[in-house]
Structure formats: structure tokens, C-alpha cells
Amino acid sequence: MFKSHFNLFRQTTFVLISFSLWFFKSEAFGQSAPFTSKQSFDANWKFEKSDFFNAESVVFNDKAWRTIDLPHDWSIEDLQGSAGDSIIGPFSKKSESAGATGYVMGGTGWYRKHFTLKPGEAGKQISILFDGVYMNSDVWINGKHLGNHPYGYTPFYYDLTNFLNPAGKDNVIAVKVKNLGVNSRWYSGSGIYRHVWMMMKNKIDFTEWGTFVTSPKVDKSLSTVQFQTEVENVSREIKNAVIGFTIFSTKGGKVVSGKINTKLNASGKTVLTKALNVARPDLWSPKSPHLYKADITIEINGKLISRKQLTFGIREISVDATYGLRINGEKLLLKGGGVHHDNGALGAVTIDRAEERKVEQLKANGFNAIRTTHNPPSEQFLNACDKLGMVVIDEAFDTWQHPKNKADYHLYFKEWWKKDLRSIVLRDRNHPSVIFWSIGNEINERAETDGVDLATQMVSLVKSIDPTRKVTEGVCGFWDHPGVEWDHSANAFKPLDVAGSNYEWKNYESDHQKYPERIMMGTESFAYEAAENWSQVEKHPYVIGDFVWTAMDYMGEAAIGHNDLDSVKPMPASMWPAYYISNCGDLDVTGIKRPQSYFRDVVWDRSVIEMAVHAPVPAGHKDVFSAWGWPDEYRSWNWEGNEGKELEITVYSKCDKVRLELNGKTLAEKQVSDPAKLAFKFNVPYNPGEIKAFAITNNEVVGATSLKTVGKPFKLRLTADRRRIDNSRNDLSYISVEVLDENDQLVPDAVMPVNFSISGAAEIAAIGNGNPKGMQSFRQLNHDTYQGRCLVIVRPVGKSGAVNLLTNARGLQPGKLEIRVQ
Structure with a gap:
């Protein structure tokens, strides 16, 4: 399929011009499109969470079902009925997967949508594209079974053309979704938690995912953009066509254009290639994520019959063990983190703004790289990474042939891995943010003969579709194979371009001695070892980055980062309410920084000095935390009831000494207590006021930080991330609710119920907080604060105008805020 000019892949350098399939209004290009080929199919579905006989039938009566818009995740919704205290909102003691999936329920659900074709749509080639359905979906059109798709994270589509009724007649799409058994960690x-699209194409049109854009040359003075696009002619006639290619700047100005005169084979596909030179290009990088727009057209007999519009970035990537990773010749150290796909209180739904905000939060806290653990992300997430300058490891699978859970993907792997891997690479290969493909994570058979053979096949398949990127995998120590030593991992690394290792920084230097050409990165690491991991990245060019587990908290893997007295113990099965969040993120599920994020700011030289106070520990005991956890520390000097008792204060800094003051009086000046952790430890009797730490280097103060005792809760303050939002179901406003004292200071230990009401052009989509064991409904109009905060997410309902949000809590001044939907 790919011609010889795509064999430009070299061991150390590869170049790519990448794009996102963003469909812009054609007027932005100064032309009118004859046909919009990809339309949202999200609105007005019928849904019921139950199994039904014959619900795929056209005559099935779905009038009593709920009407919803997609994307939709039924596991985040409040459970129906009452079971005493065993059900709390969406959480149930009877959850089959228990803490692994956050104590929520799966089950079987049905979706149905009625639609009619317009007269102008007759004769089109019509398909339906699902961006993601979790999991095991079956789809019918007008009672005709189209197929089954088991994997919950890959896109798929079906051709509807031959099964549709004439224009004006009712059609019914039915989708059965089964999330059954223990199938996820x-x-x-x-449900249908990602977008759905109706694709309407002419008899001669571009194929889905058939356009690939690369460059044989990237230079600041002149770059060559090379388009390869696939055109399908389903008619029985050979057609003479003109394929046009035009590149525009993001401001709309024309940069360059060209065309190809060609013959399109009858009843077949034609691959066409066109190179265009871009003078003085604006290159894409994490620091400057410049994007271009392109317009690709098909004309026959002078008539414009189809158009594909897209956004792309130009950039060159080089990587080797001698010089490390470079983008456009500039060295980049990957400040990375693993990120799961859920959006906190919204659940797994892919609302475009939720995906974008997640990337914004991570970027604002110093991350420049994300590993999409342990599955491919949504396209909207990658669009945000393209736009904001976040590089991505795009990961395919968490399991291959050997199971991690009884009902997980291993049941389908043999039949489906090639189809799923192809769809991932075809869809995502043109995003400038994607710099590596990952074929797996902590695979049981990773270093065995069958696993190495599989990895070799996967790498070969990936490079047959995209020869421009390196391939990696998250390889862990052999805790799942007792007695096997780390050296055996060499087998797993053989097929890979980049050796991704989980929690193995202590082996980097010895491995380099044995394998000097090996490129390494930490695909997972513990937050508490951030300084040790980052030291390896800074010292050694062959270690190109570190990805903490995790960048942001997520639902499920409940309490893997937790604290205990004296020893870390498993969470008791009888504990209820229970942890439902991992509690291991640098940021919590609402995007608020946790103590380890402030520590990482020091490690990454974003801050000179940070401070935290350890919660009081009962006499005779000590606080112990899990490998993924963090000491029970808080950025707070509110410890009422502990007056005169010693509290442990940790100051993080790379300076020579730290001086600590309480209420203006010097308490102590110390050198570093734990150099590996950049930690200065103090024991201070608690007295209210202000505790202040000064960073001292060469006997000069180079930085300071402080914590103050604040007053009692007095009022609520509402702050929106955006006061104006678009009239789109894909837009959101995230509104922080804070408990303040009389001096407008956050009360960091405030835990209290808040009531909400809303009126106008939006609804409350969800309410949540960062409490890892604060099980509550995300949909009811009341919610507790945690550490003085909670978060309310507002979503437009389909009209423009004002939105008024009001909050009340007993004894406090209410909070109110107006936003505008436009």
C-alpha cells in the first residue's frame, strides 16, 4: 500500500508532518463545501440499562426508554433502588470488580436511535463510526446485524448503505453493550462513552483514515510536506479527477498549493502522493505547538465533489542513546505521567472540553508528556495535546494472550489484535503530539518466546502503517514470575526501539554497560522516587524521560496509594464506604495539586522551595505509606486541638540550608536531612500563626514559602475556569467552590455539605471533590467539600443565554456566579 518513498525510516531520526481530523467550516478557507462527510450522531438516543429480547427489531417499542445524548457512561450514574447503606450513588458493595473499577456496576445496556435520510443524501455511501464503546458491542441497522466489536477502546465503523430505507422513511440503529465479568484493572x-459519527460519502471520495502526511525534509528555512491520500471509487467507471492540495496558516492565509491529475480505478482504491514545499515553516514542538490547516479536494469534470479538511503540524524527531531525544534539533527531557481515560466526576465520557482541560491541567503543572495508560485515548484528547503542545506515548493494550482478569481482552486478543492495532495506528498516526507507539504494559509473556514473537509481529505491523515513529512497551520486573531475574528482560526489549521500564531506575546504569545502544525511559515510576528518577534523566542521554504513576488520580485501583500506621495493610474487604480512587496522582481527580506535585516542582526546578506538614501520628506509632503513596502531608497550618504538640514539617529544596521561622521567630536552620529526597526535616510544637521556610544558598536567601493559620469558614466563593462557553454539548465550564474565612483565605480543613441550584442555559453535569474515599452521588445537587473545595461542572443544554449558579452551606454566606452560553 505504501510506496518506496516511505522507506525513509532510519535508526536514529524520523520526520513527520502530522494532523488532526478537525472539520472546519469551509468558509474559513474562502470556499463552500459541496458536502459534509462526517456529522455528529450523538444527539437523541434512547437508552435503557437492562437486557431485552428482540430490542434490535425495528418494531421494538422504546418509547419508555430514557432520551440521552452521547457520549454516555452508565457506570457513573446513581444506581436505582435502595439497598440500605450498600449503595451510595453509583457505588455498590456488590460490584463484581470491587475496588479495581471503583465499586461501580457494569451490566448490559441497550441504545437505539431513529433517523431518516434527507432527499439529498440518497445515493451516498453511508457509514456509522463509533469512537469507542465499552465493551463487547453488537450493532444492528433496521434489524440487520452489522457486527460485534469486543475491545472497548478502539474505533470501528460499519457500512449502512445497503440496509437503509429510502429518504423520509424511519431507520433504527440498535446497539447492545455488555460490560460483564471482571474485565478491567x-x-x-x-456504554457508548465516546462520540458517534455518521459518515456520508460520494461514490468517489476519500477513505476514512486513508490520508498520511510525512516529510522527507524538515528545516527552518524550507520543509517538504508530503501528502499520501487514498481515494475510493465505488462506481464501475474509470474517472478522470483532479486532486487538489492547499495549505493554510492558522490565520487563514494561503501558504502553498498543488494538484494531481489522475485516473481513478473503477470499483477500487487509488493511492496518490503529492509533495509541497513550505518556506520558513513554523515548526511544532511542546514549547511552540504551531499548527497548519490543509484542504484536500476531489474535482471531476470541473465539479468539486468532495473535500477533506484537516489541521497538522510539522516537526522532526530524533532519538538515540548518545544524544537523547530531540524535537526539531532541540533536546527534550520527557517530564511525563501515566494518565487513565476517565474524567473524574463525569466518568469515562469523552466530552471535548473535559479532554482539553485535563491536558491544560497537566501542562500547567510542568508535564510535557503523557502515556495513555493502558489503552488508546480519544481523538479529542490527542487534538488537545496537538493544540497545547503535549507529547504522547499512544498505548494499545494492557494484556495479550495471558489474562490479568478472567474476562479481559485476552479472550479476544488472538482474533482481534491486528484489527485493533491497525485502527489505532491508522487513526492516530497523523497527530504531531504522538511520538511513540506502545504495544503493551506489564505483559505476562513479555520475555517468553511466544511474547517476544508477538511483540516482533506487532512492531512489524505498526511500522508497515507508520514507519516514522519508534515503538516501545512498559516492561516491569518479574514479580509475576517468581525467581526470574531482571536480566531476562533483555528478551522483551529486543523487538523494541525504546526500552520502556516500570520502576527500574536502579538498573539503568548497569543495563547501559551491557547494552550501550539501548534507549531507555521510565514508563512508570513512584512519586516518592521522583528525584532519583529525574537524576538519571538529567545525567544520562540514553535515559530520555520519566513517567510517574500517575500524573492525575483516577477511579479504580482503589487505594493503591494509601497510608497506614506501622505497616501497609490491604484495605479490609468489609470497609464501607471504601476508597474508590487510586490516591496516587500528582493531581487529584478534580485537577488540584497534591503534596507530591509540589515536591515535583522542586525536582523539575519549577520552584525553589516547598513545604508540607505531616498530620499528627498517635504516640508510639509511625505513618507508613504504600509504594505508590505519599506521606500523610498537607499544605496547612490549621491543626486545632494539637497546640503544643510536635508536628513534623518537611521542606523540599535543592538549596544548601533551610531556615524555619514561626510567627517571626527563628526555630532552626538545617542542612538537608535526606539528600536523595531533597528533604529538610523539622519537628515543631504547633502554635497558630505563620510558619515560614527560607531557602539559603551561599548564605543568601534564594526563596521562601509559608503556611498560615486561617479562620473559621465564613463564605463560599465560586470561580469558573471560563465565564463564556459555546452553545455546544461538547463545551463545559468547570467551577471551583471554595470555603473561605472572613479574610478570603481558603480553609484547608473544611469538610461540609454544599447545596447547588442552577437556572438558565445550562445544567449541572456533575459535582465532585478529590476525596479518595468520599463516596457520594456525582449527580445529586448537594456535595461535600474536601480540603475546603469541591468542583461543579456545568454543560450547555442547547440554547444561548445566561446561566446562574447558586451555592449554599449552613452558616456560610452563599456563593453565586453567572456565566454566559454563546
Whole structure:
């Protein structure tokens, strides 16, 4: 399929011009499109969470079902009925996967949608594209079974053309979704949780995912953009066509254009290639994520019959063990983190703004790289990474042939891995943010003969579709194979371009001695070892980055980062309410920084000094935390009831000394207590006021930080991330609710119920907080604060105008806020 000019792949350098399939209004290009080929199919579905006989039938009566818009995740919704205290919102003691998926319920659900074709749509080639359905979906059109798709994270589509009724007649799409058994190690969500699209194409048109854009040359003075696009002619006639290619700047100005005169084979596909030179290009990088727009057209007999519009970025990537990773010749150290796909209180739903905000939060806290653990992300997530300058490891699978859970993907792997891997690479290969493919994570058979053979096949398949990127995998130590030593991992690394290792920084230097050409990165690491991991990245060019587990908290894998007295113990099965969040993220599920994020700011030189106070520990005991956890620390000097008792204060800094003051009086000046952790430890009797730490280097103060005792809760303050949002179901406003004292200071230990009401052009989509064991409904109009905060997410309902949000809590001044939907 790919011609010889795509054999430009070299061991150390590869170049790519990438794009996102964003469909812009054609007027932005100064032309009118004859046909919009990809239309949202999200609105007005019928849904019921139950199994039904014959619900795929056209005559099935679905009038009593709920009407919803997609994307939709039924696992985040409040459970129906009452079971005493065993059900709390969406959480149930009877959850089959228990803490692994956050104590939520799966089950079987049905979706149905009625639609009619317009007269102008007759004769089109019509398909339906699902971006993601969790999991095991079956789809019918007008009673005709189209197929089954088991994997919950890959896109898929079906041709509807031959099964549709004439224009004006009712058609019915029916989708059965089965999330059954123990099939995931984290919160997956359930249902059609990503977007659905109706694709209408002419008899001569571009194929889906058939356009690939690369460059044989990237230079600041002149770059060559090379388009390869596939055109399908389903008619029985050979057609003479003109394929046009035009590149525009993001401001709309024309940069360059060209065309190809060609013959399109009858009843077949034609692959066409066109190179265009871009003078003085604006290159894409994490620091400057410049994007271009392109317009690709098909004309026959002077008539414009189809158009594909897209956004792309130009950039060159080089990587080797001698010089490390470079983008456009500039070295990049990957400040990375693993990120699961859920969106906190929204569940797994892919609302475009939720995906974008997640990337914004991570970027604002120093991350420049994300590993999409342990499955391919939504296209909207990658669009946000393209736009904001976040590089991505795009990961395919968490399991291959050997199971991690009884009902997981291993049941389908043999039949489906090639189809699923192809769809991932074809869809995502043109995003400039994607710099590596990952074929797996902690695979049981990773270093065995069958696993190495599989990895070799996967790498070969990936490079047959995209020869421009390196391939990696998250390889862990052999805790799942007792007695096997780390050296055996060499087998797993043989097929890979980049050796991704989980929690193995202590082996980097010895491995380099044995394998000097090996490129390494930490695909997972513990937050508490951030300084040790980052030291390896800074010292050694062959270690190109570190990805903490995790960048942001997520639902499921409940309490893997937790604290205990004296020893870390498993969470008791009888504990209820229970943890439902992992509690291991640098940021919590609402996007608020946790103590380890402030520590990482020091490690990454984003901050000179940070401070945290350890919660009081009962006499005779000590606080112990899990490998993924963090000391029970808080950025707070509110410890009422502990007056005169010693509290442990940890100051993080790379300076020579730290001086600590309480209420203006010097308490102590110390050198570093734990150099590996950049930690200065102090024991201070608690007295209210202000505790202040000064960073001292060469006997000069180079930085300071402080914590103050604040007053009692007095009022609520509402702050929106955006006061104006678009009239789109894909837009959101995230509104922080804070408990303040009389001096407008956050009360960091405030836990209290808040009531909400809303009026106008939006609804409350969800309410949540960062409490890892604070099980509550995300949909009811009341919610507790945690550490003085909670978060309300507002979503437009389909009209423009004002939105008024009001909050009340007993004894406090209410909070109110107006936003505009436009």
C-alpha cells in the first residue's frame, strides 16, 4: 500500500508532518463545501440499562426508554433502588470488580436511535463510526446485524448503505453493550462513552483514515510536506479527477498549493502522493505547538465533489542513546505521567472540553508528556495535546494472550489484535503530539518466546502503517514470575526501539554497560522516587524521560496509594464506604495539586522551595505509606486541638540550608536531612500563626514559602475556569467552590455539605471533590467539600443565554456566579 518513498525510516531520526481530523467550516478557507462527510450522531438516543429480547427489531417499542445524548457512561450514574447503606450513588458493595473499577456496576445496556435520510443524501455511501464503546458491542441497522466489536477502546465503523430505507422513511440503529465479568484493572465506564459519527460519502471520495502526511525534509528555512491520500471509487467507471492540495496558516492565509491529475480505478482504491514545499515553516514542538490547516479536494469534470479538511503540524524527531531525544534539533527531557481515560466526576465520557482541560491541567503543572495508560485515548484528547503542545506515548493494550482478569481482552486478543492495532495506528498516526507507539504494559509473556514473537509481529505491523515513529512497551520486573531475574528482560526489549521500564531506575546504569545502544525511559515510576528518577534523566542521554504513576488520580485501583500506621495493610474487604480512587496522582481527580506535585516542582526546578506538614501520628506509632503513596502531608497550618504538640514539617529544596521561622521567630536552620529526597526535616510544637521556610544558598536567601493559620469558614466563593462557553454539548465550564474565612483565605480543613441550584442555559453535569474515599452521588445537587473545595461542572443544554449558579452551606454566606452560553 505504501510506496518506496516511505522507506525513509532510519535508526536514529524520523520526520513527520502530522494532523488532526478537525472539520472546519469551509468558509474559513474562502470556499463552500459541496458536502459534509462526517456529522455528529450523538444527539437523541434512547437508552435503557437492562437486557431485552428482540430490542434490535425495528418494531421494538422504546418509547419508555430514557432520551440521552452521547457520549454516555452508565457506570457513573446513581444506581436505582435502595439497598440500605450498600449503595451510595453509583457505588455498590456488590460490584463484581470491587475496588479495581471503583465499586461501580457494569451490566448490559441497550441504545437505539431513529433517523431518516434527507432527499439529498440518497445515493451516498453511508457509514456509522463509533469512537469507542465499552465493551463487547453488537450493532444492528433496521434489524440487520452489522457486527460485534469486543475491545472497548478502539474505533470501528460499519457500512449502512445497503440496509437503509429510502429518504423520509424511519431507520433504527440498535446497539447492545455488555460490560460483564471482571474485565478491567481500573475504572472503564460502560456504554457508548465516546462520540458517534455518521459518515456520508460520494461514490468517489476519500477513505476514512486513508490520508498520511510525512516529510522527507524538515528545516527552518524550507520543509517538504508530503501528502499520501487514498481515494475510493465505488462506481464501475474509470474517472478522470483532479486532486487538489492547499495549505493554510492558522490565520487563514494561503501558504502553498498543488494538484494531481489522475485516473481513478473503477470499483477500487487509488493511492496518490503529492509533495509541497513550505518556506520558513513554523515548526511544532511542546514549547511552540504551531499548527497548519490543509484542504484536500476531489474535482471531476470541473465539479468539486468532495473535500477533506484537516489541521497538522510539522516537526522532526530524533532519538538515540548518545544524544537523547530531540524535537526539531532541540533536546527534550520527557517530564511525563501515566494518565487513565476517565474524567473524574463525569466518568469515562469523552466530552471535548473535559479532554482539553485535563491536558491544560497537566501542562500547567510542568508535564510535557503523557502515556495513555493502558489503552488508546480519544481523538479529542490527542487534538488537545496537538493544540497545547503535549507529547504522547499512544498505548494499545494492557494484556495479550495471558489474562490479568478472567474476562479481559485476552479472550479476544488472538482474533482481534491486528484489527485493533491497525485502527489505532491508522487513526492516530497523523497527530504531531504522538511520538511513540506502545504495544503493551506489564505483559505476562513479555520475555517468553511466544511474547517476544508477538511483540516482533506487532512492531512489524505498526511500522508497515507508520514507519516514522519508534515503538516501545512498559516492561516491569518479574514479580509475576517468581525467581526470574531482571536480566531476562533483555528478551522483551529486543523487538523494541525504546526500552520502556516500570520502576527500574536502579538498573539503568548497569543495563547501559551491557547494552550501550539501548534507549531507555521510565514508563512508570513512584512519586516518592521522583528525584532519583529525574537524576538519571538529567545525567544520562540514553535515559530520555520519566513517567510517574500517575500524573492525575483516577477511579479504580482503589487505594493503591494509601497510608497506614506501622505497616501497609490491604484495605479490609468489609470497609464501607471504601476508597474508590487510586490516591496516587500528582493531581487529584478534580485537577488540584497534591503534596507530591509540589515536591515535583522542586525536582523539575519549577520552584525553589516547598513545604508540607505531616498530620499528627498517635504516640508510639509511625505513618507508613504504600509504594505508590505519599506521606500523610498537607499544605496547612490549621491543626486545632494539637497546640503544643510536635508536628513534623518537611521542606523540599535543592538549596544548601533551610531556615524555619514561626510567627517571626527563628526555630532552626538545617542542612538537608535526606539528600536523595531533597528533604529538610523539622519537628515543631504547633502554635497558630505563620510558619515560614527560607531557602539559603551561599548564605543568601534564594526563596521562601509559608503556611498560615486561617479562620473559621465564613463564605463560599465560586470561580469558573471560563465565564463564556459555546452553545455546544461538547463545551463545559468547570467551577471551583471554595470555603473561605472572613479574610478570603481558603480553609484547608473544611469538610461540609454544599447545596447547588442552577437556572438558565445550562445544567449541572456533575459535582465532585478529590476525596479518595468520599463516596457520594456525582449527580445529586448537594456535595461535600474536601480540603475546603469541591468542583461543579456545568454543560450547555442547547440554547444561548445566561446561566446562574447558586451555592449554599449552613452558616456560610452563599456563593453565586453567572456565566454566559454563546
